[in-house]
Amino acid sequence: AQKVTQAQTEISVVEKEDVTLDCVYETRDTTYYLFWYKQPPSGELVFLIRRNSFDEQNEISGRYSWNFQKSTSSFNFTITASQVVDSAVYFCALNSQDSSYKLIFGSGTRLLVRP
């Protein structure tokens, strides 16, 4: 069975602080994909990144960076110099061919960035 764990329920930081959201996953598939989605108060899930299991290169996009470590089954997400607009719930998710490519989500981490 596949599983995604986001142990941090809620994180509160002051603006301009760096923050890392943790994600640990479980799967028996050799080929799989990892995702991060952002859910602002409006409710829509906004896609941030997709990573396949063969690509362990870290990725940086502006203030966002992702650290994929297969050895620890983790796919952590770091926001540098956080801003109030980053306040949202962030979900890590996993899919694979064995799961019919349906997304398996973690329970989410609520990030509050205070001015």
Next chain:
Amino acid sequence: DTGVSQDPRHKITKRGQNVTFRCDPISEHNRLYWYRQTLGQGPEFLTYFQNEAQLEKSRLLSDRFSAERPKGSFSTLEIQRTEQGDSAMYLCASGSAGTGGRWVTGELFFGEGSRLTVL
């Protein structure tokens, strides 16, 4: 707007009533998924369609739930005899899958959801 749209955005109903939600996916997408999200939880898979065929249903989808996607375009999710435990956000997502079901688009595009409150 060429994104995924859902209607209605909010629905308040009394226990025992039937409700129906509609999802209009991105037009060129052949895959359509329904998810349910309760407060403080991540979305949970309910069912998905490849074109008009419903290929998988979760155990969460009781007999009171039915989903359709006639002609492979829009989809409806109906809940009969609603219960208070059905209160949740119902999310629709679409994507494009190629041979073997692998996604072509690389992601699912989500709508803003339909929030159901059962009194």
